[in-house]
Amino acid sequence: xxxxxxxxxxxxxxxxxxxxxxxxxxxxxxxxxxxxxxxxxxxxxxxxxxxxxxxxxxxxxxxxxxxxxxxxxxxxxxxxxxxxxxxxxxxxxxxxxxxxxxxxxxxxxxxxxxxxxxxxxxxxxxxxxxxxxxxxxxxxxxxxxxxxxxxxxxxxxxxxxxxxxxxxxxxxxxxxxxxxxxxxxxxxxxxxxxxxxxxxxxxxxxxxxxxxxxxxxxxxxxxxxxxxxxxxxxxxxxxxxxxxxxxxxxxxxxxxxxxxxxxxxxxxxxxxxxxxxxxxxxxxxxxxxxx
Ligand code: HBI
Ligand code: FE
Numbered sequence: 001x002x003x004x005x006x007x008x009x010x011x012x013x014x015x016x017x018x019x020x021x022x023x024x025x026x027x028x029x030x031x032x033x034x035x036x037x038x039x040x041x042x043x044x045x046x047x048x049x050x051x052x053x054x055x056x057x058x059x060x061x062x063x064x065x066x067x068x069x070x071x072x073x074x075x076x077x078x079x080x081x082x083x084x085x086x087x088x089x090x091x092x093x094x095x096x097x098x099x100x101x102x103x104x105x106x107x108x109x110x111x112x113x114x115x116x117x118x119x120x121x122x123x124x125x126x127x128x129x130x131x132x133x134x135x136x137x138x139x140x141x142x143x144x145x146x147x148x149x150x151x152x153x154x155x156x157x158x159x160x161x162x163x164x165x166x167x168x169x170x171x172x173x174x175x176x177x178x179x180x181x182x183x184x185x186x187x188x189x190x191x192x193x194x195x196x197x198x199x200x201x202x203x204x205x206x207x208x209x210x211x212x213x214x215x216x217x218x219x220x221x222x223x224x225x226x227x228x229x230x231x232x233x234x235x236x237x238x239x240x241x242x243x244x245x246x247x248x249x250x251x252x253x254x255x256x257x258x259x260x261x262x263x264x265x266x267x268x269x270x271x272x273x274x275x276x277x278x279x280x281x282x283x284x285x286x287x288x289x290x291x
Contacts, residue, residue: 004125006092006113015091019098023089023112025071032114033068039120039129040065046200052180052187054144054239055194058137069114070132079136083145087136093125096159103152108139121198124226134191135175143239148175150246163254166220173219174242179203179211179235186211186235186275202229211235213273216245217253222263231265235275
């Protein structure tokens with residue numbers, strides 16, 4: 001049975017044309033609320049000193065630890081006041097054009113379901129913990145809020161130009177699995193890492209993955225895998241720099257990408273600036289690669 005149980009051809013019963021559904025917060029069970037609390041507590045054992053300042057600041061501001069799954073009716077006024085974003089509830093993965101339209105309008109689509117107690121360590125499809133704990137705190141950062149809206153607008157254009165595969169890689173290696181150099185060491189800002197207990201440690205401390213300085217076109221040529229830890233992570237110097245990278249016109253970039261070959265996940269190119277663990281490595285107190 002595929003992990004993806006929440007994929008639909010058209011908006012399921014009760015969903016609006018834009019695929020949104022009511023969160024129906026009252027219907028969550030004790031077990032589901034406990035699952036949120038268990039996952040939250042586990043991440044908070046690991047993330048201080050590993051997650052980026054922007055993530056930790058956003059988590060504090062939104063107060064996602066009031067006990068159980070956050071109620072969007074309580075969360076959204078706080079988020080909207082900070083950067084104009086709101087979280088909307090969807091039944092699962094939505095078609096790309098629907099996803100982009102929500103992002104382009106500062107609406108983040110979050111799954112309504114939460115993983116089962118026997119799925120704590122891994123599930124492939126995004127549940128509400130991945131979406132709300134992983135993605136939403138970064139939306140409180142003004143530069144990241146702009147970047148995510150630009151991604152939505154860029155996604156609509158990429159789709160029309162047949163360049164979605166390349167743009168999806170940019171999302172993957174920044175929004176989902178991005179690292180940031182905060183001067184005193186690498187930190188996590190990608191939702192796929194920050195919502196995972198194991199990958200939060202692996203991405204910063206394990207010797208096996210490559211950590212390469214952010215390069216927009218290089219990323220857009222680089223494959224990725226969805227069923228295991230990443231083999232390569234890309235490191236931005238700041239969220240502002242990431243946001244600035246999307247301000248240029250992607251037209252010429254797409255033209256160059258059309259003729260460029262894909263890059264495998266294990267490849268290091270001669271011009272890659274590889275971030276080695278001895279320099280801006282992870283400097284968590286007691287971490288194996290303290291600078
Ligand atoms: N739908 N609900 C949801 N969440 C996602 O993260 C998501 C999606 N649909 C498409 C998608 N992501 C990716 O293919 C984007 O890169 C387009
Ligand atoms: Fe995600």
